[in-house]
Amino acid sequence: MPEDGGAADPALLQDALRGFVRAFGLHQPESTPCGQAIPVSEAHALGELAQEGELRQVELARRLRLQKSTVSRLVGQLTVRGWVERAPAPDDGRGVTLRLTPSGQTAAYHLADARREKFARLLDAIPPDERAGVLHALGVLTEALDE
Template sequence: MSVDREAEDPVVLQEAVLQEALRGFVRAFGLHQPESTPCGQPIPVSEAHALGELARSGELRQVELARRLRLQKSTVSRLVGQLTDRGWVERGPARDDGRGVVLRLSPAGQRVAHNLAEARREKFSRLLTSIPAHERPGVLHALRVLTEALDE
């Protein structure tokens, strides 16, 4: 396909618009800055997500944490090591399996997770109020559709 035909192809144009819109969103939301969260906390994004999952569940096996975060087991193993070194995560025996190991937040990890959750709540509250009320259902729908498309 020639450059001129590509420029006229509506699908190619839509792909370019989608790419630019997502690029703009990633940058505006701060997702290209992996050493701090979009809500401004000086914690790597992957660590914040892991803390959030553990806070939500109470305890998880490492393989389940990997599944929820959509990360490779080896990546989560390093991540858990970092969180353990920081004193935020503890390993303990699984209640249903004496040989199994689960991850839990330490008291320090619970405080960090609480602070992250509060910063996230404030950020999303500000963000939501910045979106006109009549546009909110469409924005939420578009995010669900994008997530489902990425899951395919």
């Protein structure tokens, strides 16, 4: 057995991530892990727009790590819901600027509130002396995915 007790086994990482994805509800793309009946991608887009106030569509694609065509469809869905409005970018006629409508701001607020409650419960379920390690491990995993 390896010195790390088998922890370097890719199958162990795969199993651990699979379990996390399922437990957190990420395999259910039509609702958020917080239990809101909105696709996860739409929730992330609303969150980014609520945080920034206004974003170019290409910047939203970069932040969400999605293809431009995927974000274009996503923005179309949010526009149909009445949550996002598009406008030509002031400095580039080909660019598109996005901002939340008042109903989009309300939806984003409710999502953020549900997310805060979910993460507060989740954090409470992690033993206090393990919280820093969990946060560190998530950061390391994110960095590894970025490489």
